Every structure is written in C-alpha cells, then in structure tokens.
Amino acid sequence: MPKFIMAVNIHMSSISALQAKLVPGQKAVITTHFNPDSDAIGSSLAWQQYLTLKGLHAQVIVPSAVSQNLQWMPGASAILNAENPIQKVQIAPLIEQADWVFCLDFSGLQRLHQLSSLVKHARGTKVVIDHHLDPEDFADYYYHRTIAASTCELIYDLIVEWGDEELISEEMGTCMYSGIMTDTGSFRHPNTTAHVHEVVASLIKLGVNTNAIHRKIFDSASIDRLKFLGHILANRLEYLSEYHLAIMWITEEDLVQFNSQAGDTEGIVNYGLQIAGAIWAILLIARPDGIKLSFRSIEPFAVNTFAATYFEGGGHKNASGGRFSGGSLTQAREKLQEVLPLYLSEINRVKKL
Ligand code: 5GP
Ligand code: MN
Numbered sequence: 001m002p003k004f005i006m007a008v009n010i011h012m013s014s015i016s017a018l019q020a021k022l023v024p025g026q027k028a029v030i031t032t033h034f035n036p037d038s039d040a041i042g043s044s045l046a047w048q049q050y051l052t053l054k055g056l057h058a059q060v061i062v063p064s065a066v067s068q069n070l071q072w073m074p075g076a077s078a079i080l081n082a083e084n085p086i087q088k089v090q091i092a093p094l095i096e097q098a099d100w101v102f103c104l105d106f107s108g109l110q111r112l113h114q115l116s117s118l119v120k121h122a123r124g125t126k127v128v129i130d131h132h133l134d135p136e137d138f139a140d141y142y143y144h145r146t147i148a149a150s151t152c153e154l155i156y157d158l159i160v161e162w163g164d165e166e167l168i169s170e171e172m173g174t175c176m177y178s179g180i181m182t183d184t185g186s187f188r189h190p191n192t193t194a195h196v197h198e199v200v201a202s203l204i205k206l207g208v209n210t211n212a213i214h215r216k217i218f219d220s221a222s223i224d225r226l227k228f229l230g231h232i233l234a235n236r237l238e239y240l241s242e243y244h245l246a247i248m249w250i251t252e253e254d255l256v257q258f259n260s261q262a263g264d265t266e267g268i269v270n271y272g273l274q275i276a277g278a279i280w281a282i283l284l285i286a287r288p289d290g291i292k293l294s295f296r297s298i299e300p301f302a303v304n305t306f307a308a309t310y311f312e313g314g315g316h317k318n319a320s321g322g323r324f325s326g327g328s329l330t331q332a333r334e335k336l337q338e339v340l341p342l343y344l345s346e347i348n349r350v351k352k353l
Contacts, residue, residue: 024055039179067263152179246272
C-alpha cells in the first residue's frame, strides 16, 4: 500500500522511515513533468543536490527539453532529456536500475509522456513529492500537499522536517527560490501564504540573489519570443465579454514563423487575465502532437474541473492544462463554444463576488 504523507495527516514514522532508507551509494533518478517549468526543474535540482550530499548517485531525467531561461540553474547542464536521441539511450537503463525513482511536481503518470511506462515499471521505490490535486496511486511514498504553492516549497519543508536544514546550500536555495517565485506568480497568486514568505526569507538569509533569479527567468527573452508575444496579443486574442473569457490561440505556422523554442509559450495565457473584468483565460496551442490548452482564472472560479471535464486535463484550481484530441484548432474552439453556455450561471455568480 502506498504511504500518503499529507498535510492533514502527517505520518511522521513514514517520513523518518523513508529518510533512514536513503543509503549512501544507492542510485536515484529524479524525474518531472513534460514541458518542465521552473518549479519542476528547481525542485528536481535542489533534491538532486540534497541526495548527493546524502551520498547517493542522483540523476535528473526530463521527458522534454529544459527551456533556455532555466538552463543557468546549478546542475541543469547535466539533466538528461528523453527527447534527445543520444541521451534517450542512457535514460532507460538508469530508470530500470535505480533504487529510487523520485517523481517531482506531478502525480499523474501521463504527465511523463514517453517516460511514463519506464517509470511505471521501474523496480526502484517510487516517491512522489508534489502539490497537484488528485494524486494517482502509482508510487510507494507520497509527500503530497495541495496547500503548498510549489514543489520547491515541499522540498524545503521535507529537508527541514528531516532535520537537515543546515544542509540547504545557497545553490539549493537558488533552485528552490526559482520554483517558489514562478509558481506563486512572483508572490501574487492566492497560494502565496505566510509560510511561502517564511521559506523565502530563510533562503534570502542563505545568500540567494532573488533579483538576479528574477531577471534570469523573466528577462531573458529572445527578440523572436518578444515579437511572437506581440503577434499573439495583436492577432490571436479575443475577449468574449459575455463569458468574461479571454481566448488566445497559436497555430503551428505561428510556432514556425517565430522560431518558437521550448518555454516560449509559457506565461502567455496570463496576459488574458489583464483585461479588466476577465475571470478566465484560455490559450490553445496547435503542437505537432495535438492541441494543448492552458487555463487560468481568478478566485473563486475553478478551471481544473473545466479542463478535466472537457479537455482531458486538470491541474490547480486557477491554473490548469489539457488537450484536445478530437481534431484541429478550429474544432477545439468549436467544442469550447459549445460548452461555454453551461458555465454562464457560474460566471455570473463569480462576477458578483
Ligand atoms: P500550463 O498551462 O502551464 O501548461 O499548466 C498549468 C498547470 O496545469 C500545470 O502546472 C499543471 O498543474 C496542470 N496541467 C497542465 N497540463 C495538464 C494535463 O494535461 N493534465 C493535468 N491533470 N494537469 C495539467
Ligand atoms: Mn509546481
């Protein structure tokens, strides 16, 4: 039976039992979700550094490329990417032979894309450290708190709970701060608790340069990316005032024309919420492997149920994602138009709050 370690029911013996089982010389792989964001990469690298300090051999493996604005993170250059044909060959035996498989910042195997089967069948002990809703039952241990704003925050909490706070280095803190900063929308989303600020305060005391991290992550766009953003805002944005909904879309041609790189579409959906009165924003992207959707909303409107019900997805209440496998971008928009009227009463309720 998996051992769930939840905020509501913290099973201290399980936590310490797990810690005691980490033995120097063991092999660990750390993996995270497709299109890894700053929280995914930051938590994976911080955890890798922690395991290394504990004497384990730890390797971070990702199902798709690390975006350019995250490649400066300490340890990022050694990450193995399953989309890279040469690295892919090394990945399978590493996962198969690992004593530990840590799954960070996701708790549904499908989010691993081409790595999901390898991880599912791995013989090593699987540990999920995550803050997403509705974790799937595939691992042996869960350190799972939906109240946490980021997985980086959980990594910090777990290391402290294990009595190893003094092992947290400035480099680890730099990785953790990156994920905390981005998953809280630079400390403005409703998930920004007092605890988030307490964790960050302790990271700053370690010497973490928050200003430099902010600049590296947010002010590192290529000219192509900025022009791409301008194109989307100018030509691919509609506001459906009746539904208080901003819709944006990106075609396959747009991605090619602006030489879109991994991470270039990150954050674009949030612009929709800058429209006065907007309650939610949806971005549809025509990727070569299908239509990907991003959903964002303001409190208390929940987009995760919308994403799960109509677009094979889910996520957080105010930040979710999904897919449309029933056809083209136009067909995905048609499906959206069909289901929107079902949400009119909820939108009107939220509008009055
Ligand atoms: P994004 O729009 O940045 O791709 O995703 C926002 C959030 O939605 C992610 O942090 C993740 O929690 C969730 N999410 C994205 N795609 C999926 C998906 O396909 N399935 C589920 N369950 N959650 C997703
Ligand atoms: Mn996260």
